[in-house]
Amino acid sequence: MLEIKNLNAGIEDKDILKGIDLKVNAGEVHAIMGPNGSGKSTLSSVVAGKEEYEVTGGDILFENESILELDAEERAHKGVFLSFQYPVEIPGVSVTNFIKTAINETRKAKGLEDMPASDMLKMIREKSELLEIDRKFLSRSLNEGFSGGEKKRNEIFQMAMLEPKLAILDETDSGLDIDALRIVSNGVNKLRSKDNAVIVITHYQRLLEYIVPDFVHVLVDGKIVKSGGKELALELEEKGYDWVKAELTA
């Protein structure tokens, strides 16, 4: 589904990603772990198409086609979803109105009519129940005054509504207490299928107890330095990132 080949990228002359290779197939969950500043969030932004980042080498293939030249919204239309580490506030725009706009813009890009209001309402009802979201929450302004947990739950709600092929969860566990973490993780697990893939970006192993990955990659200084199964996450938790770094220099 996603194939990243020798990806080099940076911002304002600063190289951040220095040759990333990663292949993600449908039905898989990949975890990308790494210390602060290793390039985890840059990787998610570059895949999602944030303009500030410049790709200086390599390629990103999505369903066997390069998406490097596509705008962020075009990538979204193809089914790439990014759950933000820090979701932004949009005052005066309700969660419902926002998701309705997102869905209809995506449909428009595919040459489809707007989703009928009754279908939209039905879908909103189903997905909010799935994610244990109070419907009153949906009429509030997007992320305005939301707690950390509410913001992340809202991200997962949007993911549920948009039904992406590839979901990248950028530090979804940050700012969550244990209950919120459980609810968010349950939501993600319910949305997993053989047809979609998930990339979980995290600093800690904790989230991976809930969203169990098939593969774990360790990102250090813009490169994936180690890959393995879910047990690698435990090993990292125990030994710390210095262990990987030490292994590298050895």
Place this chain on the structure above:
Amino acid sequence: MAYTEDDLEKELATKEYKYGFYTDIESETFPNGLNEDVVRAISLKKGEPEWMTDWRIEAFRHWQTMEEPEWANVHYAKPDFQNISYYSAPSKKPKYDSLDEVDPELLDTFKRLGISLDEQKKLAGVAVDVVMDSVSVTTTFKKTLAEKGIIFCSISEAIKEHPELVKKYIGSVVPQKDNFYAALNSAVFSDGSFCYIPKGVRCPMELSTYFRINQAGTGQFERTLVVADAGSYVSYLEGCTAPSRDENQLHAAVVELIALDDAEIKYSTVQNWYPGNDQGKGGVYNFVTKRGLCEKNAKISWTQVETGSAVTWKYPSCILKGDNSIGEFYSIAVTNNFQQADTGTKMIHIGKNTKSTIISKGISAGQSQNSYRGLVQINSRAENARNFSQCDSLLMGNKCGAHTFPYIEAKNKTARVEHEATTSKIGEDQIFYCNQRGIDTEKAIALIVNGFSKEVLNKLPMEFAVEAQKLLEISLEGSVG
């Protein structure tokens, strides 16, 4: 004080008119220029009674002694008042045989706003009084209104048919000498609308006027007078669209509202005149005086969505004369490219227990300048007066400006005046967030702007709100980057 109405009394040299002036009364458009003869000719052309002619002449004489105000935060080439034609009537036969002949750009604007000419006529429940080049062409739904005793017609017709009402109220809220543009308007107003709601009558439909400026070089001087008699209610909609134009056009309208005891007037405006091109060339100058008077327990609510014009100078105000009267002002002002807007309101609290609310949303993009200017005045006998003001500015890019000039004058200790102001900027992070969800940048901006303006959009009647949202989108197109 800088903010009061223009009351400068300097003499203007008028000797340059020594060649006299000839006006061909038969022509459909007067030659350029302005003097007493032109004022008389306008009055004559419209078949007005003598008192109206005299009223105009009085205004004109005073206007000659006045100077164009300069206190507003706008900069523009002063119009040459001798280079404007002050009267233009539409030809009697239909201008076009089919829609194909109409300026495609105008049609496009209508289409994008969802108000094609056909649709416009059919707008359910909305009486449309189209003012095309200064003279009312059509007035519909008159019969339904007449059954309730409601008068809704052009001001010219009202002067002839209902002179007692016009004579009593015209200039009672905005006197001839009020300010430079109001004086000019009083002298040369071409046409406009008149509305009277009898005692205790609730107007059964939204009264609507679509204004258009259609003929190059023709100044527009609309005069609107709305009188709501005791215990009555009316909602009045004023909407404007205009095709693109290369030269500057002057528009100096006057709107007077009179809400007698226990009456309520809701006055909504969507203004979308040609703002000039993206280089700042052309565009309408919009210098408008709008004011309402509230008697006891009366309420006047102004709602405006201002997206057009190159230069806007406009302060819809309320004089809260009667005890317990209420004034409201809800405004969205959008400026893009090189547009300049200096707009706001005045709430003059005279009666006891008077209340006013001001919600102003300014959106600036491109290299535009957007100013809110407001006065809250609590007079000495206005016991327990209350005001709440909220002024929010939204900036797009680094080259535009947002300014707030709130003036508060409280002469009564029991007054309670609150003022809140915020300034925010559409961030790249907000745009990227929307992009990532499949919403392109233009649509993202529209979404953010609509969210920002929601409190005011919600105050508009339903069909107008939809139109206004689309207008906001169109106005900000190309403002990204």
